Amino acid sequence: MASPFTHLPVLLDECLALLTPQPGDTVVDGTVGGGGHAAEILERTAPDGRLVGLDLDPQAIAAAGRRLSDFGDRVQLVRGSFRGLRGILDELGIEAVDGILLDLGVSSPQLDDPARGFRFAEETAEETSLDMRMGPEVGDTAAVLLQEASIEELTRWFREYADLPGAHRLARAIVATRERAALETSADLLAVIREAGVGRGRRHNPATLVFQAIRIAVNDELGALREGLEAAIECLRPGGRLAVIAYHSAEDRIVKHTLRDAVRGCVCPPRTPVCICGGQVRLRLLTRRPVRAGEDEIRRNPRARSARLRAAQRVANAA
Numbered sequence: 001m002a003s004p005f006t007h008l009p010v011l012l013d014e015c016l017a018l019l020t021p022q023p024g025d026t027v028v029d030g031t032v033g034g035g036g037h038a039a040e041i042l043e044r045t046a047p048d049g050r051l052v053g054l055d056l057d058p059q060a061i062a063a064a065g066r067r068l069s070d071f072g073d074r075v076q077l078v079r080g081s082f083r084g085l086r087g088i089l090d091e092l093g094i095e096a097v098d099g100i101l102l103d104l105g106v107s108s109p110q111l112d113d114p115a116r117g118f119r120f121a122e123e124t125a126e127e128t129s130l131d132m133r134m135g136p137e138v139g140d141t142a143a144v145l146l147q148e149a150s151i152e153e154l155t156r157w158f159r160e161y162a163d164l165p166g167a168h169r170l171a172r173a174i175v176a177t178r179e180r181a182a183l184e185t186s187a188d189l190l191a192v193i194r195e196a197g198v199g200r201g202r203r204h205n206p207a208t209l210v211f212q213a214i215r216i217a218v219n220d221e222l223g224a225l226r227e228g229l230e231a232a233i234e235c236l237r238p239g240g241r242l243a244v245i246a247y248h249s250a251e252d253r254i255v256k257h258t259l260r261d262a263v264r265g266c267v268c269p270p271r272t273p274v275c276i277c278g279g280q281v282r283l284r285l286l287t288r289r290p291v292r293a294g295e296d297e298i299r300r301n302p303r304a305r306s307a308r309l310r311a312a313q314r315v316a317n318a319a
């Protein structure tokens with residue numbers, strides 16, 4: 001029997017305080033997961049508010065369907081990426097929404113299921129294939145990427161997505177190993193990481209960082225985030241609110257810079273005499289600094305430790 005989908009929503013009260021869902025609102029949960037945030041949003045938008053919940057993962061959509069079944073036709077669940085939010089809302093006949101939540105990354109059930117290959121567990125590493133896709137439409141598995149990526153690409157992933165000391169050394173070791181035999185299981189990858197001796201002295205186990213970097217590359221998480229944020233800003237009605245929870249610094253940087261550019265409007269280089277970019281002010285910031293979880297929440301849910309929540313409000317387009 002499949003294990004129940006249990007994922008504690010992170011920074012729940014803080015998200016609700018920033019999104020301020022009201023009765024009758026239409027809200028998008030772009031990463032619905034197990035429906036934890038979504039259920040609370042639906043409580044506050046009762047009796048007739050709507051929630052559109054997206055997720056790439058069919059198991060998450062099934063779990064959210066079970067969790068949110070009491071809300072009936074106020075909920076529409078769609079399997080797809082938030083990077084395609086505009087098209088998804090067009091298909092549902094929704095022009096603009098009152099709130100959008102993106103709670104990025106992977107859920108606890110995804111991480112904990114060894115068959116998904118997101119995390120290494122020494123005991124099951126031999127049988128865990130290097131998959132790491134959030135959903136079937138994502139494209140190539142981790143095993144395929146590790147077979148095909150160049151040394152330069154691998155190095156960039158380990159540096160940019162995980163800040164891994166020895167990134168280039170590990171990339172070279174992967175390429176040398178795969179010339180003898182393809183890396184197919186978590187155990188194969190763990191053996192290369194160990195032999196390359198990378199990331200010593202870091203707070204995190206180097207294997208955790210390497211698995212994180214490969215997961216981000218497999219799912220093009222940063223590309224999806226850039227496109228998803230732009231789509232989200234465009235889909236908000238004036239006054240609508242966007243809240244985003246990031247779990248690592250590369251993600252948070254993209255959120256911070258995208259929101260900041262939309263707040264500034266013009267993104268011309270400094271000292272450009274006249275604006276040539278045509279950028280318009282589209283957002284007002286609701287959080288000057290990222291909101292972090294308190295000690296109590298971190299004790300109950302260690303995943304919350306790295307969470308950083310930022311939010312902004314859509315302003316009307318200039319005439």
Ligand SMILES: C[S@@+](CC[C@H](N)C(=O)[O-])C[C@H]1O[C@@H](n2cnc3c(N)ncnc32)[C@H](O)[C@@H]1O
Pocket residue numbers: 007008009010030031032033034035036037038054055056057060080081082083103104105106107108134224
């Ligand atoms: C941290 S979990 C969300 C948990 C959810 N807030 C809850 O309370 O249960 C992140 C979810 O986002 C999904 N996801 C990641 N990238 C996505 C994308 N580009 N589009 C849609 N869903 C995505 C993952 O499959 C995962 O289920």
